[in-house]
Amino acid sequence: MASDAKAAAKEVQVEPFPLSTLRHSVSHLMASAVAKLYPNVKFGFGPSIEHGFYYDLEIPEHSLEEKDLRRIEKEMRKIAKRSPELVRTSLSRDEARAQLAAQDQTYKVEAVDLIPKDEEITFYTHGDWSDLCEGPHLDRLDRDYHFKLLSVAGAYWRGDEKRPMLQRIYGTAFWTQEALDAHLAWLEEVKLRDHRRIGTDQDLFSVHPEAGAGFVFWHPRLGVVRHEIEKFWWEEHEARGYKPVYSPHVSRETLFAVSGHLENYGEMMYPAMDLEEQPYRVKPMNCPGHSLIYKDRGRSYRELPMRWAELGTVYRYEKSGVVHGMLRVRGFTQDDSHIFCTPDQLAGEIAGVLDLVKLMLTTFGFDYTAYLATRPVEKSIGEDAIWKAATAALGEGAKLAGIPLELDDGGGAFYGPKIDFKVKDAIGREWQNSTVQCDFNLPERFDLEYTDSDGQKKRPIMIHRAVLGSLERFVGGLIEHFAGRFPFWLAPEQIAVIPIREEHADYARSLAAKLEAEHFRVDCMDDPSHMNKRIKQAQERQVPYMLVVGEREEADGTCAVRRRGTRDQAVVPFERVLEVVRDLRSRRSLEVPALDT
CATH class of the missing domain: 3.30.930.10 (Bira Bifunctional Protein; Domain 2)
Incomplete structure (x- = not known):
């Protein structure tokens, strides 16, 4: 009973800070780690964004690679334990400019000038690292949370292509490991769906x-x-x-x-x-x-x-x-x-x-x-x-x-x-x-x-x-x-007709001709390569239906129908195939249903 109550309490627990505040704070932690590892770093902006955070940095004589991110993460964890407290201070405009100029932080000096005249100028400090920032931030960096640095990209200072190109480190942070793991899995799905990759793979x-x-x-x-x-x-x-x-x-x-x-x-x-x-x-x-x-x-x-x-x-x-x-x-x-x-x-x-x-x-x-x-x-x-x-x-x-x-x-x-x-x-x-x-x-x-x-x-x-x-x-x-799997009415090729062997090609071509006569987009894959290779090619092109035909199908007026993404085949009268695909096209259906008798 007590353990159930404890679990229920954990379920409804409200985190002490918004997720955006956590991510903004971790971006500062990351920047301080970069400052420890690489000399003469100049800092741009480091905000939280929809799915994480980034920080723009000028790192002389070093171009970051993905392998460097693990090293930075390790240093972040050390700093969070060694200097956890985040302290907010306020300076006048002249004091802020002078302090940043003395540190040769030219981008931050420019950032001071962007702050409206009536707004307070604040810095957040942990350990020996301080950053111009309006906040808000966590009170301590050693709270229980989980983060990961994700990638490195280039970004022009203030988005202006006439200004210097900085290095941008992207990362994300969550209050629980479960949430972080779920997000990383989602990012993998995003990569798999990237239209540029699919566009190349499918010749789009x-x-x-x-x-x-x-x-x-x-x-x-x-x-x-x-x-x-x-x-x-x-x-x-x-x-x-x-x-x-x-x-x-x-x-x-x-x-x-x-x-x-x-x-x-x-x-x-x-x-x-x-x-x-x-x-x-x-x-x-x-x-x-x-x-x-x-x-x-x-x-x-x-x-x-x-x-x-x-x-x-x-x-x-x-x-x-x-x-x-x-x-x-x-x-x-x-x-x-x-x-x-x-x-x-x-x-x-x-x-x-x-x-x-x-x-x-x-x-x-x-x-x-x-x-x-x-x-x-x-x-x-x-x-x-x-x-x-x-x-x-x-x-x-x-x-x-x-x-x-x-x-x-x-x-x-x-x-x-x-x-x-x-x-x-x-x-x-x-x-x-x-x-x-x-x-x-x-x-x-x-x-x-x-x-x-x-x-x-x-x-x-x-x-x-x-x-x-x-x-x-x-x-x-x-x-x-659609992850490149267009519905039937939109698919570049809607149906592939695949003869098992060369002697079945005439029957395959006759079925393809009937489908083409009704303005379906058909590929009769009757080249002499192995049948399994042709099926694989149709699957890679995400063709919704593959009609595999051999001696028995020709004798019975049928075809073995295989849907993309599956290994299952159903032997169906060809007229039934026509009936289904006509309906899918006329309704502009999003489904690619199994065909049966």
């Missing part, structure tokens, strides 16, 4: 130094996946009254001055190209082009709402340090749409967009959370009254669509508030995805009008929306969500 996409960082080349197998997604996308848009439009990739710079992008988004735009003594820019967004199409002639209230859609490729200058596979790129295709409507139509149009978002995300198997992002403190345009009206319309539309909203205060675009969707993948990670943005400002900037029923000229309201976001980021996320 590539990036090339010759083209520059951040530009993705889709290979035929992933091109098939994209094509299926685009077909689905257009099917649903056309059913909802959207019309296709197309806008140029390059326009005069003055277009983006009118739209406000040059002023508010200029650091993300590619430099101007001088053509015939006029500066031109590649487009960072599609909305200015769609505004020009609307403005090309007079519009009547009878035409509204107008729903226009474009799978438009845009270009944004992402710093090289943040470019990452398909997930953070410099050129990408946005599933962009703009709706022009009257104030009375606004909430209903937003609700219609949100219904489409729900359909698309659930079709791909995603759970999601929707956030209402309000006016940013910096870099926004338009009057407060307009922002309030737009924000209220988004809330009303979400209510009509039955979608609860969480608040993202200050997270809106520079031209208007928005609803952002974050999806949760198969291993619990959140991805930024769909967005719906209400804009009263671009119609004003482009002087867009319609003639109302009373004969008066009025401004339309513009809704910006992307259901999938960018196709590159969405498909890269899908690869990781």
Whole structure:
């Protein structure tokens, strides 16, 4: 009884400090260990982050490797025992700068200058090591917790590629060994799902130094996946009254001055190209082009709402340090749409967009959370009254669509508030995805009008929306969500037909022809290699179904069906296979079920 009570008490025990405080403190412990092991280290920033912590360091004449992390961990444990107490002190700005300058901590001197004038300047010290930091931290470093250093990477000081490259050590910490072990297992799963590794293994996409960082080349197998997604996308848009439009990739710079992008988004735009003594820019967004199409002639209230859609490729200058596979790129295709409507139509149009978002995300198997992002403190345009009206319309539309909203205060675009969707993948990670943005400002900037029923000229309201976001980021996320095992309707090859021996190849080819006649993606693997080798190749390519055929199957009109990831085979009439795969495709099912008679 006593032991049960003790176990129950441990179960509900509240940790003395938040996990973020523990991780921040361990980042300081790690930095002090690096200072002991390597001379003349200069320190950058060392915050806690979502799954752990990092510290940026300049270590003269030494480039850290993964093997060095174990040595640093050992020193961390020694320091935690020898100098456990963390002491907070406060200094004036001049005192702090002088102390850090005397230690030749140039990055920390710069950090002092970043602290607002009215904020206290504090240091945390354990043993003989002290760090400029606002905290909070643990009171002692010898508390019961568990940590591990994970990796080393490069990081520009303050994220600026024109500043020095520092060495960044990543780590994590938990209050229990069980939690740490679970997290390390999760990290292994993240590695296995890395879309860059899967992209190489399955011949899906590539990036090339010759083209520059951040530009993705889709290979035929992933091109098939994209094509299926685009077909689905257009099917649903056309059913909802959207019309296709197309806008140029390059326009005069003055277009983006009118739209406000040059002023508010200029650091993300590619430099101007001088053509015939006029500066031109590649487009960072599609909305200015769609505004020009609307403005090309007079519009009547009878035409509204107008729903226009474009799978438009845009270009944004992402710093090289943040470019990452398909997930953070410099050129990408946005599933962009703009709706022009009257104030009375606004909430209903937003609700219609949100219904489409729900359909698309659930079709791909995603759970999601929707956030209402309000006016940013910096870099926004338009009057407060307009922002309030737009924000209220988004809330009303979400209510009509039955979608609860969480608040993202200050997270809106520079031209208007928005609803952002974050999806949760198969291993619990959140991805930024769909967005719906209400804009009263671009119609004003482009002087867009319609003639109302009373004969008066009025401004339309513009809704910006992307259901999938960018196709590159969405498909890269899908690869990781499915771990490269696409559902049947999306799979690059849906079915592999594998004859046991060469004399069964004609029957295999006849089955493949019947499947191809119904537009299934089929690979008839009738080369002379051993059957088991061909099965292995199909498994490695994550083909959902393998139809193995021999003498008995040919005589009976059947096939031995093997699902990917299994060794089990069921002998099934070929007509039954057709029946099942037709159904999976028509429903866009996420399942790859076993086939039986």
